[in-house]
Amino acid sequence: MTTQPSARDRRAWAQYLVDERAEAQVYRELAARRAGEEREILLALAEAERRHEAHWLALLGGEPEKLPHPKASTRLLAWMARHFGSIFVLALAQNAEGRSPYDSDPSATPQMVADEKVHHEVVRGLAARGRRRLSGTFRAAVFGANDGLVSNLALVMGIGATGVAPQFVLFSGLAGLLAGALSMGAGEFVSVRSQRELLDATQPNNYADEVLGDLDLDANELALVYRTRGIPHAEALERARAIIATAQAADRSVPYRRAPEAIGDHEVVGGAWGAAGSSFLFFASGAIIPVLPWILGLSGVAAIVTALVLVGIALMSTGAMVGLLSGGPPLRRALRQLAIGFGAAAVTYGLGLAFGISLG
Structure with missing residues (x-):
C-alpha cells in the first residue's frame, strides 16, 4: 500500500525542485564566463542538478501549477554569477553545497545525498583554483x-x-x-x-658551457650538477652524457651554449x-x-x-x-x-x- 504524500511533503518537494533549478542556473551562469576544463566541470554540475530536479518532478507527478520562489541566497548567487562570475560566487556555492538538506530527508535517494557531498568537493576544488590565483x-x-x-x-x-x-x-x-x-x-x-x-641566484647558468666539449665522456663531474638539483643518479648520468656528446659534435669554432633550463617552479613574485x-x-x-x-x-x-x-x-x-x-x-x-x-x-x-x- 502506497502512502499518499502529505501537503507538507509536496511543499518541501516543490521547494527542492525550484532550488535545484536555481542552483543549476548558477552553474550555467558561471560556465558562461569561463572556458576550457572549468566550463566543462560547471556544466557537468548543472547537469547533475537537472537529474535531481527530475527526481522531485517524478515525486510531484509532474510540474505543479504553482511553485514557491527559490531561496533568497540561491537567487543572490544566480545574480552574482550573472553579473560578476567571481571567486566569491564559488565560495558561497561551496558553503551552500555543504548545507544540503538531503541528509535528513528520506525522500532524497542515497545517490542524491552522495552527489551533494561530491558537489561540495568539486566546487571547493574550483574555488581553490581561484583562491590560488588571487x-x-x-x-x-x-x-x-x-x-x-x-x-x-x-x-x-x-x-x-x-x-x-x-x-x-x-x-x-x-x-x-x-x-x-x-x-x-x-x-x-x-x-x-x-x-x-x-x-635569480638559484637559476642555472652557462658558466661552464664553453668547456663541455673538452670533458671526458665517461669520467666527468657534470652528472653531479644534476644530482644537486635532485635528479636521480642514473638519470643524471644519462643527461650528462647526452649533453657532452652534443657539445663534442658541435662546431668547436663557435662557443657552445645549452638551451635554457629550469630547476623548478618558482613563486611568481611580481x-x-x-x-x-x-x-x-x-x-x-x-x-x-x-x-x-x-x-x-x-x-x-x-x-x-x-x-x-x-x-x-x-x-x-x-x-x-x-x-x-x-x-x-x-x-x-x-x-x-x-x-x-x-x-x-x-x-x-x-x-x-x-x-x-x-x-x-
Missing part, C-alpha cells in the same frame, strides 16, 4: 588595509583620549598614515627585490615597484578611514564614535570577505576582525586617558 594580491590587500585601519585607529584614539586639540589629532593621523604607508611600501619593495635576487605601490595604497586606503571624522571637522566624542563606526564597518567587511574566500562563516570572521581592531584601539585609548590625566 591569494598573493588578496593577502596584500587585506593585510595592508587592515594594518592601516587598526594602527591608525589605535593612534588617533590614543591621542584623542589625551584631550589635545582636534588639529593635533588630525595631524597625528595623517602623519601616521603617511609614515605607515611609506614603511609598508618600502618593506614590500625590499622584500620582493630580495626574493627576486635570491631566486615587480618590486608594483608591490611597493600597491602596499602603499592598500595601507593608505585603510589608514584614511579613522581620520575622516577629523578631516570633516568633527572633534571630541563625536569624532571618536564616528571613527569607531566607520572602522568597524570596514573591519567587518574585510573579515567577511576573508570568510567567504576561505569557505568559513563570514560573520565569525567579521566579528574576529572587529574584536582585534577594537581591542587594539581600547588599549591605546586607555593609555591616552592615563597620560591625559597625568598631564592634566
Whole structure:
C-alpha cells in the first residue's frame, strides 16, 4: 500500500525542485564566463542538478501549477554569477553545497545525498583554483588595509583620549598614515627585490658551457650538477652524457651554449615597484578611514564614535570577505576582525586617558 504524500511533503518537494533549478542556473551562469576544463566541470554540475530536479518532478507527478520562489541566497548567487562570475560566487556555492538538506530527508535517494557531498568537493576544488590565483594580491590587500585601519585607529584614539586639540589629532593621523604607508611600501619593495635576487641566484647558468666539449665522456663531474638539483643518479648520468656528446659534435669554432633550463617552479613574485605601490595604497586606503571624522571637522566624542563606526564597518567587511574566500562563516570572521581592531584601539585609548590625566 502506497502512502499518499502529505501537503507538507509536496511543499518541501516543490521547494527542492525550484532550488535545484536555481542552483543549476548558477552553474550555467558561471560556465558562461569561463572556458576550457572549468566550463566543462560547471556544466557537468548543472547537469547533475537537472537529474535531481527530475527526481522531485517524478515525486510531484509532474510540474505543479504553482511553485514557491527559490531561496533568497540561491537567487543572490544566480545574480552574482550573472553579473560578476567571481571567486566569491564559488565560495558561497561551496558553503551552500555543504548545507544540503538531503541528509535528513528520506525522500532524497542515497545517490542524491552522495552527489551533494561530491558537489561540495568539486566546487571547493574550483574555488581553490581561484583562491590560488588571487591569494598573493588578496593577502596584500587585506593585510595592508587592515594594518592601516587598526594602527591608525589605535593612534588617533590614543591621542584623542589625551584631550589635545582636534588639529593635533588630525595631524597625528595623517602623519601616521603617511609614515605607515611609506614603511609598508618600502618593506614590500625590499622584500620582493630580495626574493627576486635570491631566486635569480638559484637559476642555472652557462658558466661552464664553453668547456663541455673538452670533458671526458665517461669520467666527468657534470652528472653531479644534476644530482644537486635532485635528479636521480642514473638519470643524471644519462643527461650528462647526452649533453657532452652534443657539445663534442658541435662546431668547436663557435662557443657552445645549452638551451635554457629550469630547476623548478618558482613563486611568481611580481615587480618590486608594483608591490611597493600597491602596499602603499592598500595601507593608505585603510589608514584614511579613522581620520575622516577629523578631516570633516568633527572633534571630541563625536569624532571618536564616528571613527569607531566607520572602522568597524570596514573591519567587518574585510573579515567577511576573508570568510567567504576561505569557505568559513563570514560573520565569525567579521566579528574576529572587529574584536582585534577594537581591542587594539581600547588599549591605546586607555593609555591616552592615563597620560591625559597625568598631564592634566
